[in-house]
Every structure is written in structure tokens, then in C-alpha cells.
Amino acid sequence: MAAISVSARRRPAGPAPDPASRRAGLKQRVRRNLTAHGFLLGALLCFACFSWYPMVREVVMSFQRTKRGRTTWVGLDNLHRILQDPAFWQAWRNTLLFTALALLLGFAVPFVVAVLLNELRHARAYLRILVYLPxxxxxxxxVLLFKYFYDPSYGLFNSVLRFLHLPTSAWLNSSSTAMLSVVIAATWMNMGGATLVYLAALQGIPGELYEAAELDGAGLLRRIWHVTIPQTRLILSLLLLLQIVATMQVFVEPFLLTGGNGPQGSTTTVVYLIYQYAFNFNNYGSASALGLVMLIVLASFSGLYARLSRAAD
Structure with a gap:
């Protein structure tokens, strides 16, 4: 069989651009890139001034001590000092307790509310606004609204308990209920954002999956377990990480509700202890050392969580 060879034909080349057109195109590209890099430079300067520099400064100050206007390098003395402080360990216990309770309520309650909103057929938009209002x-x-609710004498919660002929509670004035009261207030304040994120993820699930589950005889709980949770696993994992990092840095709620310490130090958190070191004791070295410890703990947890998530995938 004879081989058939086909010669490739070249297309006639177009006219070469003149030097003036090349210079104009080059100027346009340079101008466009300069504009883009100008916007990028502004963002980088903002991050450098308000995020990166304070972080670097905190690391430096954790190895320094300032007294009467003189700054000296003390090595790990600030770290040794905070580790010997009994308030350090109590603050970490309170912070971990707050994180556990906040995840138990603040992670589960928004998901349940999102599932209920997703199942509704009427007044869905109004209920979304109501949930996001806090x-x-x-x-x-x-926080001040909840402080009024928690008042033992005329607060709303104890008034409801009296109306139902139930025993009242000291709420913020008792070491056994102060932290739970702070968690309830924080959950009510922050659940709206997580609820809308969950609701958006739920509405992205194909309806055919629910129809197939219903044909198999799956009830509501089985549909949630076998369809909803697997389909929203990525969003659940991401919000879990973000909520853990956020709840371990809680400050506003205990500071305004209980003055920071609470009865018998029951609401003293790590961030509030940093505040005390810096602004009550004027010990910026110890405050920076404690902030560095929290940074290392949160970074280690985030890295471990990301590694476990990749291994699970």
C-alpha cells in the first residue's frame, strides 16, 4: 500500500504591527498592571500595619520587660511567670469549658434551626430576618440586654420562672451558672450568621437525594443523618474550626456580663487575663507571652485539624 503524504500548508502571515501600535499596547498593559499592583499594595500595607506588625511586635515583647521606661531582654522569664500564676490554669480551664459549651449549643442549635427553616414552605424569608436580627x-x-434578663430581682428569666412556680436562679451571681449564662448570651448573639451559612448549604443539596431517601422509607432523622450531614460535611468542618478558634478568644461577653472574672473567677478567660496583665497590671511582657502561648495553641490545633481532615478525605 502506497503511503499518502499530505504536505502542511502554512497560512499567510498577517501584516506585522507597526512600532506605534506595539508601544501603545505596551503602555496599556503597564498601566493596567500598575493599577492592579497599586490596589494590591494598599491591601498589603493595611495588613502590614494592622495585622503583621502587631503580631511581630507581640512576639518581640514576649521576651522583653519594660519598667520605668526602660526595656530589657529577659528571655523566657515572662513565660515562667505566667506558668506559675494560678490564674493562668484557671483561665485555660474556663476557656476550654466555654468552648465546649459554646460548641454544644452554638454549633448544634444553628444547624437544627437551619434544617427547620429549610423544611418550611411559608414565611421563610421573615424567619431568616428574625434569626439574623441579633x-x-x-x-x-x-450583652447589656441579657444582663437585664439575668438580673435576680427583676430580670425576665426569673420572672418567667416565678410565673411557672419554678425555683429561680442567681444566673451571673453564682459560680455554677455564670459560665452557662455567658454561653447562652453568646449563642443568641452569634447564631444568625452560622444559621444562614448552613441554610445556604442545605439549599444546595439536590432534591433527588431526599426523594430517593423518602422512597426508601427514610424518615426526617434518617434523611438528616444519611443525606443532609454527608452533603454538608465540608461546611460543617469549616465552621467547626472557625467556631473553636473564635470561642477560645471570647472576651466581650464575660467582660460585660460578669466584669471579666465572675464569681470566684468562674468566667476568667485567657483573653481577659491578657487584658488584665496589660492594662490592670501594666505588665505587657507577660501579656505578650500569654498571647504567644494562645497563638501557638490555636495554630497547632488548626494544623492538626487540617491534617486530620485531609486524612479523612
Missing amino acids: VMMPPVAS
């Missing part, structure tokens, strides 16, 4: 309120106003 997020739009100033945090200080929300």
Missing part, C-alpha cells in the same frame, strides 16, 4: 445588633447592646 447579629445586626451591636454586641454591647445585646
Whole structure:
């Protein structure tokens, strides 16, 4: 069989651009890139001034001590000092307790509310606004509102308990209920954002999966377990990490509700202890050392969580 060879034909080349057109195109590209890099430079300067520099400064100050205007390098003395402080360990216990309770309520309750909103057929938009309303309120106003609710004498919660002929509670004035009261207030303030994120993830689930589950005889709980949770696993994992990092840095709620310490130090958190070191004791070295410890703990947890998430995938 004879081989058939086909010669490739070249297309006639177009006219070469003149030097003036090349220079104009080059100027346009340079101008466009300069504009883009100018916007990028502004963002980088903001991050450098307000995020990166304070972080570097905190690391430096954790190895220094300032007394009477003189700054000296003390090595790990600040770290040794905070480790010997009994308030250090109590603050970490309170912070971990707050994180556990906040995840138990603040992670599960928004998901349940999102599932209920997703199942509704009427007044869905109004209920979304109602759920998100606490997020739009100033945090200080929300906390002061709950402080009024928790008042043992004329607060709303004890008034309801008296109306139901149930025993009242000291709420913020008792070491056994102070932390739980702070968690309830924080959950109400922040659940709206997480609820809307969950609701958006739920509405992205194909309806055919629910129809197939219903044909198999699956009830509501089985549909949630076998369809909803697997389909929203990525969002659940991401919000879990973000909520753990956020709740371990809680400050506003215990500071305004209980003055920071609470009865018998029951609401002293790590961030509030940093505040005390810096602004009550004027010990910026110890405050920076404690902030560095928290940074290392949160970074280690985030890295471990990301590694476990990749291994699970």
C-alpha cells in the first residue's frame, strides 16, 4: 500500500504591527498592571500595619520587660511567670469549658434551626430576618440586654420562672451558672450568621437525594443523618474550626456580663487575663507571652485539624 503524504500548508502571515501600535499596547498593559499592583499594595500595607506588625511586635515583647521606661531582654522569664500564676490554669480551664459549651449549643442549635427553616414552605424569608436580627445588633447592646434578663430581682428569666412556680436562679451571681449564662448570651448573639451559612448549604443539596431517601422509607432523622450531614460535611468542618478558634478568644461577653472574672473567677478567660496583665497590671511582657502561648495553641490545633481532615478525605 502506497503511503499518502499530505504536505502542511502554512497560512499567510498577517501584516506585522507597526512600532506605534506595539508601544501603545505596551503602555496599556503597564498601566493596567500598575493599577492592579497599586490596589494590591494598599491591601498589603493595611495588613502590614494592622495585622503583621502587631503580631511581630507581640512576639518581640514576649521576651522583653519594660519598667520605668526602660526595656530589657529577659528571655523566657515572662513565660515562667505566667506558668506559675494560678490564674493562668484557671483561665485555660474556663476557656476550654466555654468552648465546649459554646460548641454544644452554638454549633448544634444553628444547624437544627437551619434544617427547620429549610423544611418550611411559608414565611421563610421573615424567619431568616428574625434569626439574623441579633447579629445586626451591636454586641454591647445585646450583652447589656441579657444582663437585664439575668438580673435576680427583676430580670425576665426569673420572672418567667416565678410565673411557672419554678425555683429561680442567681444566673451571673453564682459560680455554677455564670459560665452557662455567658454561653447562652453568646449563642443568641452569634447564631444568625452560622444559621444562614448552613441554610445556604442545605439549599444546595439536590432534591433527588431526599426523594430517593423518602422512597426508601427514610424518615426526617434518617434523611438528616444519611443525606443532609454527608452533603454538608465540608461546611460543617469549616465552621467547626472557625467556631473553636473564635470561642477560645471570647472576651466581650464575660467582660460585660460578669466584669471579666465572675464569681470566684468562674468566667476568667485567657483573653481577659491578657487584658488584665496589660492594662490592670501594666505588665505587657507577660501579656505578650500569654498571647504567644494562645497563638501557638490555636495554630497547632488548626494544623492538626487540617491534617486530620485531609486524612479523612
